Structure formats: C-alpha cells, structure tokens
Amino acid sequence: xxxxxxxxxxxxxxxxxxxxxxxxxxxxxxxxxxxxxxxxxxxxxxxxxxxxxxxxxxxxxxxxxxxxxxxxxxxxxxxxxxxxxxxxxxxxxxxxxxxxxxxxxx
Amino acid sequence: xxxxxxxxxxxxxxxxxxxxxxxxxxxxxxxxxxxxxxxxxxxxxxxxxxxxxxxxxxxxxxxxxxxxxxxxxxxxxxxxxxxxxxxxxxxxxxxxxxxxxxxxxxxxxxxxxxxxxxxxxxxxxxxxxxxxxxxxxxxxxxxxxxxxxxxxxxxxxxxxxxxxxxxxxxxxxxxxxxxxxxxxxxxxxxxxxxxxxxxxxxxxxxxxxxxxxxxxxxxxxxxxxxxxxxxxxxxxxxxxxxxxxxxxxxxxxxxxxxxxxxxxxxxxxxxxxxxxxxxxxxxxxxxxxxxxxxxxxxxxxxxxxxxxxxxxxxxxxxxxxxxxxxxxxxxxxxxxxxxxxxxxxxxxxxxxxxxxxxxxxxxxxxxxxxxxxxxxxxxxxxxxxxxxxxxxxxxxxxxxxxxxxxxxxxxxxxxxxxxxxxxxxxxxxxxxxxxxxxxxxxxxxxxxxxxxxxxxxxxxxxxxxxxxxxxxxxxxxxxxxxxxxxxxxxxxxxxxxxxxxxxxxxxxxxxxxxxxxxxxxxx
Numbered sequence: 027x028x029x030x031x032x033x034x035x036x037x038x039x040x041x042x043x044x045x046x047x048x049x050x051x052x053x054x055x056x057x058x059x060x061x062x063x064x065x066x067x068x069x070x071x072x073x074x075x076x077x078x079x080x081x082x083x084x085x086x087x088x089x090x091x092x093x094x095x096x097x098x099x100x101x102x103x104x105x106x107x108x109x110x111x112x113x114x115x116x117x118x119x120x121x122x123x124x125x126x127x128x129x130x131x132x
Numbered sequence: 133x134x135x136x137x138x139x140x141x142x143x144x145x146x147x148x149x150x151x152x153x154x155x156x157x158x159x160x161x162x163x164x165x166x167x168x169x170x171x172x173x174x175x176x177x178x179x180x181x182x183x184x185x186x187x188x189x190x191x192x193x194x195x196x197x198x199x200x201x202x203x204x205x206x207x208x209x210x211x212x213x214x215x216x217x218x219x220x221x222x223x224x225x226x227x228x229x230x231x232x233x234x235x236x237x238x239x240x241x242x243x244x245x246x247x248x249x250x251x252x253x254x255x256x257x258x259x260x261x262x263x264x265x266x267x268x269x270x271x272x273x274x275x276x277x278x279x280x281x282x283x284x285x286x287x288x289x290x291x292x293x294x295x296x297x298x299x300x301x302x303x304x305x306x307x308x309x310x311x312x313x314x315x316x317x318x319x320x321x322x323x324x325x326x327x328x329x330x331x332x333x334x335x336x337x338x339x340x341x342x343x344x345x346x347x348x349x350x351x352x353x354x355x356x357x358x359x360x361x362x363x364x365x366x367x368x369x370x371x372x373x374x375x376x377x378x379x380x381x382x383x384x385x386x387x388x389x390x391x392x393x394x395x396x397x398x399x400x401x402x403x404x405x406x407x408x409x410x411x412x413x414x415x416x417x418x419x420x421x422x423x424x425x426x427x428x429x430x431x432x433x434x435x436x437x438x439x440x441x442x443x444x445x446x447x448x449x450x451x452x453x454x455x456x457x458x459x460x461x462x463x464x465x466x467x468x469x470x471x472x473x474x475x476x477x478x479x480x481x482x483x484x485x486x487x488x489x490x491x492x493x494x495x496x497x498x499x500x501x502x503x504x505x506x507x508x509x510x511x512x513x514x515x516x517x518x519x520x521x522x523x524x525x526x527x528x529x530x531x532x533x534x535x536x537x538x539x540x541x542x543x544x545x546x547x548x549x550x551x552x553x554x555x556x557x558x559x560x561x562x563x564x565x566x567x568x569x570x571x572x573x574x575x576x577x578x579x580x581x582x583x584x585x586x587x588x589x590x591x592x593x594x595x596x597x598x599x600x601x602x603x604x605x606x607x608x609x610x611x612x613x614x615x616x617x618x619x620x621x622x623x624x625x626x627x628x629x630x631x632x633x634x635x636x637x638x639x640x641x642x643x644x645x646x647x648x649x650x651x652x653x654x655x
Contacts, residue, residue, distance in 0.1 A: 053255070053256050053259070053571060053572055053575060054252055054253060054255050054256070055252070055255040055258065057252035057255065058252075059250070059252040059253045059255070060253075060570070060571065060572045061572060062572050062575070080406070081403070083439065084401070084402045084403040084406065084439075085403065087401070087402060087435060087436040087439055087440075088401065088436065088570070088572070090576075092435065
C-alpha cells in the first residue's frame with residue numbers, strides 16, 4: 027500500500043505527520059474505519075487510481091484538509107506508473123483547532 | 133479556544149504533601165513555582181552534567197549516568213491518555229510516563245464504548261499496547277485519582293501531570309419521569325452490553341415492542357443497531373454473554389430515534405447511517421414530509437453534510453428497487469427518525485411502575501445550518517413505548533477540588549491543553565474539548581497537548597531537578613490499601629478473556645467482576 031511504502035520517507039521528512047504517528051496503515055490498520063491515512067495525489071496519478079467506493083468516501087468526508095485529489099492511502103496500491111510521483115500529507119496540526127463537531131450546536 | 137471558567141483555585145492554595153526537610157535549601161522552587169528562565173540558562177549546562185542535592189551540612193553530587201528524564205503522569209488510559217503518552221515518548225528520548233486508570237483494565241471507551249460489531253475501530257488497541265510495553269511507560273490500573281491519590285500529590289511527585297480522564301457522566305434529560313424503570317442513559321446501556329463493571333446489573337427489560345432513543349448521534353445509532361440486529365449476527369463479537377442472552381429474548385420490534393431539530397442537524401455520520409439502512413431484517417421509516425424543500429438546499433452544503441443529507445433524502449423519498457423492496461417487505465423490525473420533537477415528560481404506566489410513553493414537544497427551527505436552535509411551538513405529541521434511552525451527550529466530572537472545572541461547559545478550563553492558572557497541569561481529549569469527536573479527533577488533540585508540554589519543558593517552565601515519580605505514589609497507595617494493576621497484569625486478564633471467548637467463537641469473553649479479576653491476579 028502507498029502508506030506503508032511512504033512511511034519510511036515520512037519518518038525522516040515529516041515525523042509529526044498524522045499518517046506516520048498513527049501506526050501501520052493508520053489508526054484503524056487499513057479497515058476503512060478512520061481517515062488518518064489521508065493522502066493528496068497529483069492530478070495525473072489521481073485520475074488513474076481505482077475508483078473510490080462509497081465506503082472510502084464516507085471516511086474521506088471526515089478527513090481534515092480534503093481536496094479533490096484526496097484518497098485514503100490504505101486503499102491505494104503502488105504501481106510502476108507511480109514512479110517519481112509526489113504525494114502530499116495534509117497538515118494535521120491545524121486539525122484539532124479547526125475541527126467542526128457536527129453535534130456541537132444542538 | 134478562549135479561556136473561560138467562572139471558578140478556579142489559585143495555584144498557591146495547593147496543599148503541599150510534605151514540607152521540605154528542615155534546614156535544606158532546594159536549588160529550585162517547589163512544584164508550584166515557575167522557574168526563572170534566566171536561571172535555566174545559567175544553570176542549564178551544569179544541570180546536564182550533574183544533579184545537585186543540598187542536604188544539611190552535605191553537598192551530594194550524582195553522576196550523569198543517573199540523570200533521569202522528566203517524570204510525567206497521565207490520568208486516564210483511553211485514546212487521549214495513550215496518544216498523549218505516545219507523543220511524549222516519541223519526542224523526548226528520556227521522558228518516563230506513568231498512566232493511571234481507575235478501571236482494572238486499560239483503553240477506556242475503545243473497550244467500553246465502541247460497539248461490539250465495530251471491531252476494526254478497536255485496532256488502535258494494538259498501537260496503545262505497543263506504547264504501554266515501552267520501558268519508559270508504566271500502566272497503573274485500579275487507582276482512582278481524586279480518591280486514592282490527590283492531583284496535588286501527583287504534581288509533587290512528577291514534573292508534569294496530564295488529565296485525560298474523559299467524560300463518564302451522561303447529560304440528563306431533566307424532565308419529569310426520568311427516574312421511572314425503563315428509562316436508561318445510552319451510556320449505561322452501552323456500558324452494559326460492553327461489559328463495564330458498574331453497569332453489569334443494569335438488567336434492561338426488552339419485553340416491550342417499541343423503544344424510543346432520544347438524540348441523533350452515532351451513539352444513538354449504535355444503540356438502535358444493537359437493539360435491532362438479529363442476535364445471531366452478534367454471536368461472534370465481544371458483546372457480553374449476558375447481554376446477548378437478553379437480546380435473544382428481546383421483543384423490541386420498533387425503534388424511534390428522536391431529535392429536537394431537523395434532518396440538516398443530525399449528528400450521526402454517514403457510515404453509521406448506511407449501516408442502519410442496510411441492517412438485515414429491518415426496514416427504515418422516514419417521513420418524506422420532513423424533507424420537503426431540502427432538495428434545493430443540498431448543493432450548497434459542505435461535502436460531509438451534503439452526502440449525508442443526500443442519503444437521508446434518497447432513503448426517505450425514493451422508491452426502493454425490486455430487491456430492496458422485497459427485503460423490506462419481509463423485515464420484521466423497523467426503525468425510524470423523528471424530527472422536531474423535544475422530550476417533555478416520560479409518561480408512566482397506569483400503576484405508575486414503569487414507562488409507558490413519552491410526551492414530546494413539537495419544535496420548529498430558528499436559524500439555519502449547524503447553529504439552528506429548536507424552539508417550542510406549544511404543541512405536544514405522545515409516543516407510546518416501553519423503553520426510553522437518552523443519548524443526548526456525555527459530561528465530564530470535576531476530579532479534584534484543586535483542579536479548575538467549568539460546570540457549564542463541562543470541561544477543564546485550558547488554553548491549548550495548558551490548564552489555566554495551574555502550571556505543570558495539562559489536559560487532553562474530551563475533558564479538554566468536550567465530549568464529541570471520534571478517536572482520530574482525540575489523537576490530533578492529544579498530540580497537541582503533548583507538544584505544548586514538551587515546549588514548556590524546553591522553555592524551563594516545568595519544575596527541574598529529579599522527581600520521585602511513581603516511587604513516591606506507590607508508598608502513598610500502599611499505605612491507603614490500594615492495589616494497583618500493571619500492564620502485564622492486564623495481559624494476564626486479556627489472555628483469560630480471549631481463552632474464555634474461544635469456545636463460543638468470540639474474540640473474547642469480557643470479565644465483569646473486579647473481585648474476580650483481582651482473584652485471577654492472585655490478590
């Protein structure tokens with residue numbers, strides 16, 4: 027999976043990234059029960075990824091800093107075509123300060 | 133977050149646990165003094181090489197090898213406690229963290245709150261276990277901070293204390309009839325089927341045909357799902373055997389999930405809604421009238437709200453395809469969402485001995501979106517039922533008179549995790565931000581608190597010099613007859629639970645009786 031392959035790079039470059047901090051495949055270990063492995067791809071890579079399912083979209087809904095090139099790393103497999111690609115990790119530090127809780131205002 | 137609290141104690145009002153020995157002069161101020169950063173710079177270099185203790189008539193120098201890292205105490209072993217600890221251990225090479233927990237077992241709501249049919253959400257336990265097994269981390273279970281040991285005693289023994297004890301109370305309905313048999317907090321009901329020792333005698337009566345759940349968050353959906361799932365589907369989960377037995381005998385056929393606002397204000401998330409819609413043996417009942425005019429407003433909504441509302445709207449207004457229609461026609465159980473209804477009174481049965489219904493005030497919305505408020509219209513509606521579960525939010529409790537607490541917001545007043553007015557005291561998780569959000573939200577929040585703590589440590593704002601840590605607390609606990617439970621003790625209990633579950637094909641059969649657990653540990 028993309029996340030595992032990138033983990034070693036992320037450890038050096040951005041050790042505070044949520045993706046790295048939360049353990050293998052993210053907090054839920056790749057079972058589509060969280061959004062901690064959220065990654066942002068380049069357009070030409072993103073287009074060629076396998077179609078996103080409702081279940082993945084449901085978890086992406088909750089990801090901080092969602093873009094229209096976002097996917098969950100635990101659902102993506104590395105291919106040769108991804109050689110030299112750049113993947114962005116969203117800035118997790120701002121997340122807690124700006125998280126909007128759906129139930130907060132009732 | 134703007135600091136707000138209307139009552140807090142000045143730090144100088146703390147009790148010291150022990151006065152300094154007569155004649156000794158500590159190099160640095162006691163636990164309740166903020167070190168002068170100038171001193172830190174001047175003495176910092178020297179401090180790295182030796183520790184200096186001044187005793188009457190004697191100067192003791194200890195070699196560098198004996199220099200210990202900061203001793204940190206975390207109160208609470210749920211996600212907030214463990215993620216804060218994980219951050220501290222990762223970003224400070226010598227920090228030692230003791231995690232205190234009032235239960236005999238760790239993991240908080242991951243063990244006692246997450247539904248039995250959501251085992252993947254519990255995978256975080258693997259990460260927590262790794263953290264607990266670190267040689268710079270120690271789990272101290274069966275210790276009730278605030279009763280067995282005071283927060284001020286912890287502050288005297290450690291360089292910093294982090295409060296991560298969550299929200300163990302539920303928000304009450306505060307309506308007449310709330311005390312009738314048959315009315316439970318969703319919190320207690322969840323604790324019951326998840327094996328929380330204090331809820332094991334709950335004994336809910338499921339012989340009625342209609343249950344009403346007040347509140348429209350994920351906990352409300354969890355409770356509805358557990359009530360309506362065919363019991364056979366729960367047999368291979370870690371739900372308690374006792375709860376499974378009661379659910380097998382349940383006659384509950386209809387569950388209403390009632391909210392005081394409208395479809396655009398539901399607090400549950402789409403994954404859980406989808407699960408309800410697809411629940412085997414059940415059929416959803418949504419009133420299309422509740423969704424009039426929503427189609428036009430959907431396009432402007434942010435993505436999460438948009439997809440959720442679309443799914444609700446589709447379920448309420450579209451005719452199901454042939455296969456789904458057939459599934460629904462053969463469904464023996466139903467669930468529905470009722471909107472714009474606020475609980476006013478729980479109605480008793482003729483003999484007054486249990487709940488027979490609930491009187492709901494009809495509301496209308498004032499304002500729009502997330503901030504819309506429910507206002508009464510004056511009309512009411514009675515809904516017959518035999519079971520009422522209130523799921524309108526959790527609440528934290530104040531832990532100790534020396535820790536500030538805002539009873540209105542139900543949180544410890546803080547700025548980015550630093551407890552206001554109390555240097556060296558921090559908080560993370562629900563007791564810091566309020567009881568909402570999923571595990572991932574708490575994770576990011578806990579990392580932030582850890583970051584602030586380490587920042588303060590680096591800036592010389594925490595007490596310096598060695599601290600005894602657990603060595604001091606152990607003596608106190610022992611003198612008070614408290615028997616702490618270690619992480620390897622938990623691993624023995626864990627192995628016992630897994631072994632007991634094997635015969636029934638369950639991941640574990642949870643131990644429910646603290647006395648039995650202590651006996652298994654040879655106490």
